[in-house]
Amino acid sequence: MTGSFFFYFFAAVTLTSALLVVLNRNAVYSAVLLVFCFFSLAVIFLLLEAYFLAILEILIYAGAIMVLFLFVIMLLSLGREKAQEHFRYLQRGLSLFLVIVFFLSVLIIFLSDSGILHQPHGTFTAGGVNALGEALFTKYLLPFEVASLLLLVALIGTVYLAKRKV
Amino acid sequence: MDIVTLIIICVKALVVFAAIMLTVMAMTLAERRISAFMQNRLGPNRVGPKGLLQPLADGIKFLMKEDVIPSGVDKPIFLLAPVMLIVPALMTFAIIPFGSELHLFGRAIQLQVADINIGVLYILALTSVGVYGIVLAGWSSNSKYPLLGGLRSSAQLISYELAMGLAIVSIILLAGSLRLNDIIIQQQGHFLSWNVFKQPLAFLIFVVAVYAETNRLPFDLTEAEQELVGGYHTEYSSIKFAMFYMAEYANMITASALTVTLFLGGWDIPLMNEAALGNLGVLLSVVSFVIKTALFLFIFIWVRWTFPRFRYDQLMRLGWKVMLPLALVNIFLTAGYLTLTV
Numbered sequence: 284m285t286g287s288f289f290f291y292f293f294a295a296v297t298l299t300s301a302l303l304v305v306l307n308r309n310a311v312y313s314a315v316l317l318v319f320c321f322f323s324l325a326v327i328f329l330l331l332e333a334y335f336l337a338i339l340e341i342l343i344y345a346g347a348i349m350v351l352f353l354f355v356i357m358l359l360s361l362g363r364e365k366a367q368e369h370f371r372y373l374q375r376g377l378s379l380f381l382v383i384v385f386f387l388s389v390l391i392i393f394l395s396d397s398g399i400l401h402q403p404h405g406t407f408t409a410g411g412v413n414a415l416g417e418a419l420f421t422k423y424l425l426p427f428e429v430a431s432l433l434l435l436v437a438l439i440g441t442v443y444l445a446k447r448k449v
Numbered sequence: 450m451d452i453v454t455l456i457i458i459c460v461k462a463l464v465v466f467a468a469i470m471l472t473v474m475a476m477t478l479a480e481r482r483i484s485a486f487m488q489n490r491l492g493p494n495r496v497g498p499k500g501l502l503q504p505l506a507d508g509i510k511f512l513m514k515e516d517v518i519p520s521g522v523d524k525p526i527f528l529l530a531p532v533m534l535i536v537p538a539l540m541t542f543a544i545i546p547f548g549s550e551l552h553l554f555g556r557a558i559q560l561q562v563a564d565i566n567i568g569v570l571y572i573l574a575l576t577s578v579g580v581y582g583i584v585l586a587g588w589s590s591n592s593k594y595p596l597l598g599g600l601r602s603s604a605q606l607i608s609y610e611l612a613m614g615l616a617i618v619s620i621i622l623l624a625g626s627l628r629l630n631d632i633i634i635q636q637q638g639h640f641l642s643w644n645v646f647k648q649p650l651a652f653l654i655f656v657v658a659v660y661a662e663t664n665r666l667p668f669d670l671t672e673a674e675q676e677l678v679g680g681y682h683t684e685y686s687s688i689k690f691a692m693f694y695m696a697e698y699a700n701m702i703t704a705s706a707l708t709v710t711l712f713l714g715g716w717d718i719p720l721m722n723e724a725a726l727g728n729l730g731v732l733l734s735v736v737s738f739v740i741k742t743a744l745f746l747f748i749f750i751w752v753r754w755t756f757p758r759f760r761y762d763q764l765m766r767l768g769w770k771v772m773l774p775l776a777l778v779n780i781f782l783t784a785g786y787l788t789l790t791v
Contacts, residue, residue, distance in 0.1 A: 342574040350580050354604075
């Protein structure tokens with residue numbers, strides 16, 4: 284009973300803040316609202332008993348990535364976003380297309396009833412950190428290493444770009 | 450969940466909250482008195498016996514002052530920033546165990562608000578969220594000194610978070626668990642089983658990183674008076690300024706309690722079996738936790754009035770070129786030792 288109340292409350296908060304992120308014209312407000320969105324999403328993970336995922340959501344997205352976003356927004360000191368006329372139609376058309384594709388795929392999953400959505404309660408808890416670590420270092424070792432290589436490339440690129448100006 | 454469990458949880462949360470707030474009050478006085486004695490002064494000693502009521506007078510003064518909101522600020526975020534700083538500061542303490550298990554009326558009560566099995570990650574998550582308060586306060590003030598303070602602090606906090614997290618990793622390797630209670634149990638027994646002696650390098654890195662994370666001297670570049678007026682809280686006044694102040698001390702208290710838990714055996718008293726003494730042992734364990742935490746709080750003040758401030762480039766060099774590699778080497782050595790012996 285209380286569980287479903289919390290779910291609907293935080294689902295509403297997530298959706299409202301996500302909507303406001305898009306509709307807001309001030310970049311800093313959007314960033315702060317996105318942080319709220321991540322927090323309420325983390326609470327929904329908690330209700331699913333996926334504690335590790337919930338903490339990671341806050342630690343990585345709210346704690347690290349959004350701080351850097353905010354850092355960049357502040358350094359660029361963007362005020363109210365000026366509508367860019369050139370890309371407007373392309374942007375709108377593309378986003379509409381993506382929304383339709385996403386909506387249709389969700390609809391197909393719902394209608395096909397393949398059992399993907401019917402996970403038993405507490406699916407995400409099993410093993411938690413240990414299971415995830417073991418999977419990363421055995422089954423998914425290659426993707427894991429490739430991802431780290433990708434980050435290294437990005438790092439070197441950043442250093443190169445920064446160094447050239449000095 | 451029955452109603453008694455719910456009441457117990459609420460009481461524990463209230464007790465911890467009240468204890469932190471009282472300690473914050475005591476710290477504001479202790480900081481001024483101790484700094485005064487270090488500089489051969491007296492410090493505030495007029496309000497109440499030995500100046501003990503000074504924090505109360507300060508609190509009333511903060512409440513009664515006019516709350517000025519400058520006209521150029523971004524109001525919603527300006528009002529939100531102090532809240533976003535103080536909430537994570539208070540929430541972090543929820544998972545720190547401050548005593549062994551209490552047995553009362555046939556119930557076993559864990560002296561800890563929430564016992565979650567990924568406790569260490571919870572702490573890292575909340576410390577990383579604490580940056581928002583400072584950054585947003587700096588930005589929303591719409592003034593150059595707070596903005597500089599906010600930018601400095603976000604760079605500083607992100608840099609030292611890495612070293613802090615990596616220092617904790619070596620502790621997790623030893624304990625084999627992310628639960629703080631397991632980390633305490635792993636340190637029980639002799640003095641030498643404390644993590645300070647097992648992991649001296651991790652302890653050093655962690656303590657230095659904690660000073661940077663709490664914006665205390667020698668790393669208080671976010672509010673360096675000589676360069677930035679007051680840093681991120683320059684434009685704040687009255688109770689909102691007091692909230693920044695309280696958040697700083699609350700962070701120090703949590704950081705000290707965390708250092709004690711991770712490195713000094715938490716509530717554990719060496720060479721003593723608390724469980725055999727019943728509830729007296731529980732009381733002693735709480736006392737031992739409080740004494741250890743108070744020691745670290747004193748060191749915070751001691752360091753502040755002893756060391757000069759770092760320059761910003763020195764701070765960054767220390768964080769990225771010294772602390773981070775050292776922490777990585779420490780993890781490598783610890784993991785190597787564990788694979789060879791266990």
